Amino acid sequence: MKTLDLSGGRETCSFCPKLCRHACPAAEAEGSEQATPTFKQQVAIQAASGQQPLDAERARVLYKCADCSATTVACRHRVSVGDSLLEARGQAVKAGVAPPEIQVLAERFAATGSPYSADLRRRGTLGRPRRGEIGIYPACTTLAHDPGGLPRIMTLLDLTQTEVTTALTDPPCCGYPLLAAGLVDAFRAHAKRVAACLKDFERIAVEGAGCAHTLGVRYAEHGVRLAPTVAPLVDVLAAHTERWRDLAPSEPATKRYAYHDPCALGRRLGRIEEPRAVLRAVLTRPD
Ligand code: SF4
Ligand code: SF4
Structure with a gap:
C-alpha cells in the first residue's frame, strides 16, 4: 500500500x-478563514501531531x-x-468525531452500495467480456440522475465499431464518496468487491473522471489490485475524432459553446487536450 x-x-x-x-x-x-487551505491544513497537522486533537468542531473544518x-495548480510547491484532508478525515472517523452526516452516508452505502437511496444495480448489467472488448463503467451519478445515459454511451460507441460491453458492478459505485468521507476501511472493502466484479475485464473505459481516478490510482494506493487497465471514457472518444468529424453537422455552428474541465479529468488525470479534440471534431464542419 502506498x-x-x-x-x-x-x-x-x-x-x-x-x-x-x-x-x-x-x-x-x-468566505470564512476556516475554509482557507492554510487553516484546514493547520487543523490537519495539529491533529496528526497530537498538539490539538480533533473534536467535532475541528473535524467539521476538514470537510470544507x-x-x-x-490550489495544487495555484501553489508553487504543488501541495x-x-x-491531506481526505487522510485527516480518516482520523476524524476513527476518533468518532466526524460530522453526523458521515454516518448517514455509511448507512446508505451499506444499504445500496452507492451514495443514492435508489437501487442502481437494476440500471445496467455486468457484461461477460470477450477478448479485446472494453467494459464501459458508468458513473453512479449518471445511473441515478440520467438512466438513459449509459444506453446513449453504448449507442455512440457503436458508431465507432469499438467492441464494448457494459461493466456495471455490484456495488454500483467506485466507492470514492466513502474515501472522501474518511470511511477508509469501508472504502477498501468496497473497492475489493468492485475489483472482484471486474476480474475478467482486460480494459475498462470509465465515464466519470473522479471514478476513473479512483479506480486507476486510488485503488492501488489502498492496496486493491484491479485486473483491467483503466482509462477515462474520453480516451476512447478521442481515438475516433475522424468518425466524429464525419458526423458533424454540415451547417456551420451558430452557437458558442463553453467547456468546463472536470477537476479530476484535467488536474488529476491530465486530460486537457483529449476532450477539446473530441469537441472540435464534433463541431467542425467537413470540407
Ligand atoms: S482541494 Fe479544492 S476545495 Fe480543497 S482546499 Fe484545495 S482548492 Fe480548496
Ligand atoms: S499556496 Fe500552497 S503552500 Fe500556500 S496554502 Fe496554498 S497549497 Fe498550501
Whole structure:
C-alpha cells in the first residue's frame, strides 16, 4: 500500500500567508478563514501531531474541501490539500468525531452500495467480456440522475465499431464518496468487491473522471489490485475524432459553446487536450 507523505505539505501550508485562498472554491463560497487551505491544513497537522486533537468542531473544518486540486495548480510547491484532508478525515472517523452526516452516508452505502437511496444495480448489467472488448463503467451519478445515459454511451460507441460491453458492478459505485468521507476501511472493502466484479475485464473505459481516478490510482494506493487497465471514457472518444468529424453537422455552428474541465479529468488525470479534440471534431464542419 502506498503511503502518501503529507506532513511536508501540511507544514508548508501552515506557514503560508494563504497565497491560494482565491483559488479554493470552498474558501470563496464560504468566505470564512476556516475554509482557507492554510487553516484546514493547520487543523490537519495539529491533529496528526497530537498538539490539538480533533473534536467535532475541528473535524467539521476538514470537510470544507471538494478535493478539486484547484490550489495544487495555484501553489508553487504543488501541495495537494485534498489528499491531506481526505487522510485527516480518516482520523476524524476513527476518533468518532466526524460530522453526523458521515454516518448517514455509511448507512446508505451499506444499504445500496452507492451514495443514492435508489437501487442502481437494476440500471445496467455486468457484461461477460470477450477478448479485446472494453467494459464501459458508468458513473453512479449518471445511473441515478440520467438512466438513459449509459444506453446513449453504448449507442455512440457503436458508431465507432469499438467492441464494448457494459461493466456495471455490484456495488454500483467506485466507492470514492466513502474515501472522501474518511470511511477508509469501508472504502477498501468496497473497492475489493468492485475489483472482484471486474476480474475478467482486460480494459475498462470509465465515464466519470473522479471514478476513473479512483479506480486507476486510488485503488492501488489502498492496496486493491484491479485486473483491467483503466482509462477515462474520453480516451476512447478521442481515438475516433475522424468518425466524429464525419458526423458533424454540415451547417456551420451558430452557437458558442463553453467547456468546463472536470477537476479530476484535467488536474488529476491530465486530460486537457483529449476532450477539446473530441469537441472540435464534433463541431467542425467537413470540407
Ligand atoms: S497549497 Fe500552497 S499556496 Fe496554498 S496554502 Fe498550501 S503552500 Fe500556500
Ligand atoms: S482541494 Fe479544492 S476545495 Fe480543497 S482546499 Fe484545495 S482548492 Fe480548496
